[in-house]
Amino acid sequence: MLRRTALLTACLLGISGLSPNAWAQDACKPLYLTFDTGHMGVAPLVAQVLARQQVRVTFFGANEKTQEGDGSLGEHWAPWWRARAAEGHAFASHTWSHAYWRADLGTPAAPAFRVKPSAGPRAGQTYTLDAKGYCAEIAQAADRLQQITGKKPLPLFRAPGGKTSPALLAAAKSCGWAHVGWSPAGFLGDELPSERYSNKALLDQALQRIRSGDILLAHLGIWSRKDAWAPAVLEPLLVGLKQQGFCFRTLDTHPDYRNWIEKPR
Helix, strand or coil: CCCHHHHHHHHHHHCCCCCCCCCHHCCCCEEEEECCCCCCCCHHHHHHHHHHHCCCCEEECCCCCCCCCCCCCCHHHHHHHHHHHHHHCCCEEECCCEEEEEEECCCCCCCEEEEEECCCCCCCCEEEEEEHHHHHHHHHHHHHHHHCCCCCCEEEEECCCCCHHHHHHHHHHCCCCCECCCHHHHHHCCCCCCCCCCHHHHHHHHHHCCCCCCEEECCCCCCCCCCCCCCHHHHHHHHHHHHCEEEEHHHHHCCCCHHHHHHHC
């Protein structure tokens, strides 16, 4: 409230030195658009839309299989990631091998987890990781993102599919990683079958339901969806949300994570 009053007073008095958009940015309704990796087929188009709309997002990276056959965090895509860093986007881990949590094992004192990755040499296999091993999965993706971009990722991660347990979340936090899910209305539906969920229906639903503070989820390409959501829906969605008074922020400013991110490590 004090900042808004100060900005308004400054504008009325004609004080210079403030961004012309300062008042609008302060008064806007924040949203947090996030992208998980995928087959990367739409990644160049997504980047073009974000640049055109001047929207910054948080990317959650895993080394997933791409349409080129390499990994999404491999050398082929390294220039793409570096360009996003230069544009001011934020990064976080999606686990290195896109490892889905399946069950808790072990004991409270020595937790372990059954996982099933969808990428890497053990894709499709089910096996067990102890807490240290799961933390290494998170860290490997974050380390690779930093190596590529030169920008330190946020101490956040998103479990593939959002599948977690209290024990897994506690284990991850003990080694420095807080989990980020998404808001119910923020599930943008780009991984749903297009035969049942048209792009128009998904766009209309998002524009009607999204509320201030929501974390939104989309992907850089989904194998199973025939009628790609991005970029068809992405730009109309961004334009429509801006018209409703929303603005876009990266997760380092989110009130639920800001203190965690700023915590000395």
